[in-house]
Amino acid sequence: MIDLQPLWLTARLAATTTAILLLLGVPLAGWLAHSRRWYKPLLETLVAMPLVLPPSVLGFYLLLAFAPTGPLGQWLQRFDIRLLFSFSGLVVGSVLFSLPFMVQPVAAALSSLPDSLREAAYTLGKSRLHTFVRVELPCIRPALVAGMVMSFAHTVGEFGLVLMLGGNIPGVSRVASIAIYNEVEALNYATAHVYAAVLCSFSFLVVLAVNLLRRHGERLAA
Amino acid sequence: MIDLQPLWLTARLAATTTAILLLLGVPLAGWLAHSRRWYKPLLETLVAMPLVLPPSVLGFYLLLAFAPTGPLGQWLQRFDIRLLFSFSGLVVGSVLFSLPFMVQPVAAALSSLPDSLREAAYTLGKSRLHTFVRVELPCIRPALVAGMVMSFAHTVGEFGLVLMLGGNIPGVSRVASIAIYNEVEALNYATAHVYAAVLCSFSFLVVLAVNLLRRHGERLAA
Amino acid sequence: GPVKVAVAANVQYAFADIATAFTRDTGVAVEPSYASSGKIATQVLAGAPFELFLSADDETPRKLAAASQTVQPPKTYALGALVLWSTDNSFDGKQWQNWLKAASGKVAIANPQTAPYGAEALRVLDYYKLADSVKPRLVQGDNIAQAAQFVDSGAAQAGFVAKALVLAPQMQGKGRWVDVPEQSHQPIVQDMALLKPAAANPDARKLFDYLSSPAARAILQRYGYRLP
Amino acid sequence: MIRFQLQKRLSPQMALDVAATLPAGRITAITGDSGAGKTTLLRLLAGLTDADSGSLQVAGECWINGRHSLPPQQRHVGMVFQDYALFPHLDVRGNIAFGAAAGDAALVEELLTLTGLAPHAAQRPAQLSGGQRQRVALARALARRPRLLLLDEPLSALDPALRSRLQDELLQLQQRFAVTTLLVSHDIPEVFKLASQVLQLSQGRIVRQGSPAEVYLQGNAADRLRLNATVLAIQPADLLWRVTVQSGGSMVDILLDAEEVAGLRVGSQLPLLAGTLCPLPQPG
């Protein structure tokens, strides 16, 4: 019989990660879109790194950092925060790993908005924050939706990092991609098929939706 | 002592994958850029799937497909081709996995070229193929370079798929990302650090280069 | 060519020594790959080109034999021992059951679905009625080596690992460990199997035989294994 | 009254260096070649670009003093951008209300009525024509009750008929709110119609300044109009040549002698002087 918990856990992880990325990634994208600091290319590069970095590398360093004996882990323990083998730890890892999927489309859309929109809001007495939230973000809604959907889907597809950091704890870190891996190794192919089918159809629908959305946006723009 | 073989193998895998992606992905990108078939969004979606699909899922299905008992594996065996636990198998998997990194930037650049460039070449007597190779591709060189660099880097960063498909065989499938995982598990942190440092600096330089290249391209265009 | 051996993670250090000795004695190179027994079995069933398989149990090789993946019946090469290992300063080897109950940190085991050392660790917890207090704190490594790695990095407070791992030179001076009494779990009978690809490589059988030689047995014993 | 004196380096070769006084409640026009610094001056006054040095005094308040500069949010300027910069996600009423103070709902409604936009209040900018967009941009700027209204070529994208109509409306609104206004325009008739003062910029400096008549009419007006015509056809006619030329939108035949026709070809430019000009009888 198939255990639904990994699927439910995956959905919860992806939703939490997406929500946090919205809070962190969108302001970061705003900074990247408008800044002209010399270190902006470095930051852009750091944001894009997860696209090319092996999850085993990132996972390894997060493991060392989060361990109660590590510097970060010790400091976090003072506030009774444990990031290893915990849902929160997976969220932190996933946020880092899906960062480019949120930041890149949003930053690209923001920097393609005409400057005059922001400037008009400034001359109308609105602060930078008010302008960002009430003018810029509403103008790039399609990119925002695309960023959210892709972040969600990419978190659903995460594997190596969770393998390294998670400890395979049911209900905490046994997400669907790990469950598939377990079932395959335990030679339970039938169960693996079910998980895989759910994930595959989900990913397909998500990417198709993003593609159609983008096409629709382009048609509106033209 | 650090074994250089995994690094060398990683480089070989990434180079082979990139070369094949150039041969397969660029024509595919050309088709996607210009086609208006109803099934084009479906194909675009399939190409983008690896961005969001768990490597354990893709690895599982490739494992089943390539197995000597599987349909594809049986058919391949007639020609004495074995894709499991072989370098060629990893190449096939990597090509699938890095496909979007080559196809997406190239297709985007191609479809942003003005139609008149192609049409001018047609009226000058040149075939579609000649026009594609001699006019369109040279015009999008930056995107082509970006696609190659990102495909290479993404293959370097591959982990879950190789773990599932590779069998961790030295010189055949023990690439650097797997070697890190092994060294961490064998508690040889020093060696793991060296591999990780090499991969991190490589990824960082690659993405930085792509970013600067893109910025340069934008400046040229403006 | 070199003999391709798939080795259960718990034997990785011992096997490295055996392979060195074997190469020195025979001139034949060895190419080991380490993973959990379950993963190795999956890959062998999918056609992996391994010639020899050193399992962490006797059941997995039997399954492979039943699937006609072996060229001769499996043979026991060692009997594994389980230890509780911790790098925590408060660890008390004499009162380990009470300590384990009272502790609050994570306890690492190998994935019981795919690694026998993990399955036996669960039996130990049941035997000492520790299941209720410890099970919520269990974390699973992909194989026994990852479980050990969780303990070593401090990520887990303690872990049930193979004795062979804590006796390895790499582990010396790292934390303390205590033997888990044998009666608390099923014997960990570790079998090896000569796999189908070995038919093409006579050196594989040489290594298979070498593992029963006095030289190899001495090494296995040094790593805490009992001998069949 | 608004008084400024501002310096800003624009490139290694060129700096903006201007000083002027804008009469309160009136329209001052700025003209000048492309790149002369007109937009930059407006941006300095709005606080969107920082001056290198100088000062800006608005009705006693000091908006710029040396390197110290009030942010645009605190300046009470109304700016109409050349691309209008309407907020695409807000409807017409939302755009106008965006900059209005919380208690100023009545002003928003008044502006909707004055600009004739009331029937379109619930439409998005994308559904408006060019002239309607221009009105929304103007109404939005006025809803802030600005002390200084800045208009960067607000009418140049519109066709002549619409342009003339909107000039009237602009004048009406500007007078209704009695707001001191700076208008960038290249169109001499527009300047005559709207502005009481003209600043002519060249290479970042004010090279001419005064009423439109002073700036444009000093000895410029002749009693004969100079026209540029293009030769369409040349045919012999007795001893002369009948030359068909085009100027503006219409064609005319003129008779030239052999000397005058020498060197003329189809397509040649032919400068003409028009003598007796008389108004066309108006229809209806």
Added chain:
Amino acid sequence: MIRFQLQKRLSPQMALDVAATLPAGRITAITGDSGAGKTTLLRLLAGLTDADSGSLQVAGECWINGRHSLPPQQRHVGMVFQDYALFPHLDVRGNIAFGAAAGDAALVEELLTLTGLAPHAAQRPAQLSGGQRQRVALARALARRPRLLLLDEPLSALDPALRSRLQDELLQLQQRFAVTTLLVSHDIPEVFKLASQVLQLSQGRIVRQGSPAEVYLQGNAADRLRLNATVLAIQPADLLWRVTVQSGGSMVDILLDAEEVAGLRVGSQLPLLAGTLCPLPQPG
């Protein structure tokens, strides 16, 4: 001689349906409103768009016959696109040589010389001015030795002086190669200067056809030129009014009586008739 008769549905409301003969070795101009189908006709002739039905006969060869259509590669047309469509990665010589036959190196050099591009042969398109780009596009089209040259508003992006110069060059080159040419142009003087035939398109149909004089001059030319002037200033002058108006680039004062001045305001449009037109004495 080129003869065609082509149908193509452009939208549910509108179809292109044209038939004409192009005299061999001459330029035929196409004019018509935006959206009339000019570009579409050129694309049909080039083979870049497929016709719904019709035929196209080029010197005995059949390029289009019903739904069967020769691909553009086999047509020997030269097309100059409105955006020039130069290959950015090739230098000027490379662009011109791109379409030339392998043995036609001499033609490439001749075209470089004829168009005055020889000094720029090694430059990339991005480093050229608008006029130079236009010449490259034309030379590239001619290097294919086309039987039909198609020019889609090739000069409309250029300023008047350059435009006039390039008209001369275009005419020279077209005559040198004696290629049958179809030119889209909105400029009446340009049509007079270059074309021997005009096709006027409206809503996808040819509504007028003939020589430029036949199409444009039948009863259109008057003996007085109609001008559109704008009122700049109105001042009393004795019993009359002195009205300063602007037309074209220059200003003039005219005297109007009270009746004529009634209803005039600064900015009003004032249609004028110009009587005695005489050519300005040429300097030098």
